Amino acid sequence: MDFPTASAVRVTTGEPAGPVQPGWEYGVPVSFVRDLVARWRDEYDWRAHEARLNAVPQFTTEIDGQLVHFAHVRSPEPDATPLILTHGWPNTFAEYLGLIGPLTGFYYENAHEEKATEPTTFPIGLASFAYDFRPLRRFAERDHTTIVHWNEYDRGSHWAAHDAPDLLVADIREFFTKLA
Structure with a gap:
């Protein structure tokens, strides 16, 4: 059986393929496992990764009886709008480490905007990636009247x-630009 290489698995043809990448229909390709084992055995530097994790200020707090771990990085802009990036299980905040630098210097400043006098809803943006669940826009628009960004x-x-x-950072920046 001819499995694509690990790098080929990451490339798409431009056609929406659904959540399963080509070559992965029957599980993890052998070539991918070989490449992964070789990387962990011969190249991976845990101490460098550990230092990268520890360079970010981390805290824990309790919310509704649940211990929550988080990283807190302030923007250098004093009036920056806070951005919260969350993840689900089994993911980790480490997935966002590469986004911290590009996003902490970018912010939406609303100090000169007229303040709302009535309750408002918050703006929503969606980035849908090729090998993830594809949302149906008509259902999103039914439930959210303030979709300002959809890619x-x-x-x-x-x-x-x-x-x-690169796509994720550009998408987040584009979303906040639309709020300006």
Whole structure:
């Protein structure tokens, strides 16, 4: 059986393929496992990764009886709007480490905007990547009246911070630009 190489698995044809990447229909390709084992055995430097993790200020707090771990990085701009990036299980905040630098210097400043006098809803943006769940816009528009940003990409996956960080950073920046 001819499996694509690990690098080929990350490349798309431009056609929406759904959540399963080509070559992965029956599980993890052998060539990918070989490449992964070789990287861990011969190249990976845990101490360098550990230092990268520890360079970010980290804290824990309790919310509704649940211990929550988080990284807190302030923007150098005193009036920057806070941005919260969350992840689900089994993911980790480490997936966002490469986004901290590009995003902490970029912010939406609303100090000169007229303050709302009535309750408002918050703006929503969506980035849909090729190898992740494809949302149906009509259902999103039914439930959210303030969709200001919607992009569908032909590469990337549920782990866009890893396999398409350039797209993810550009998408987040574009979203906040639209709020200006």
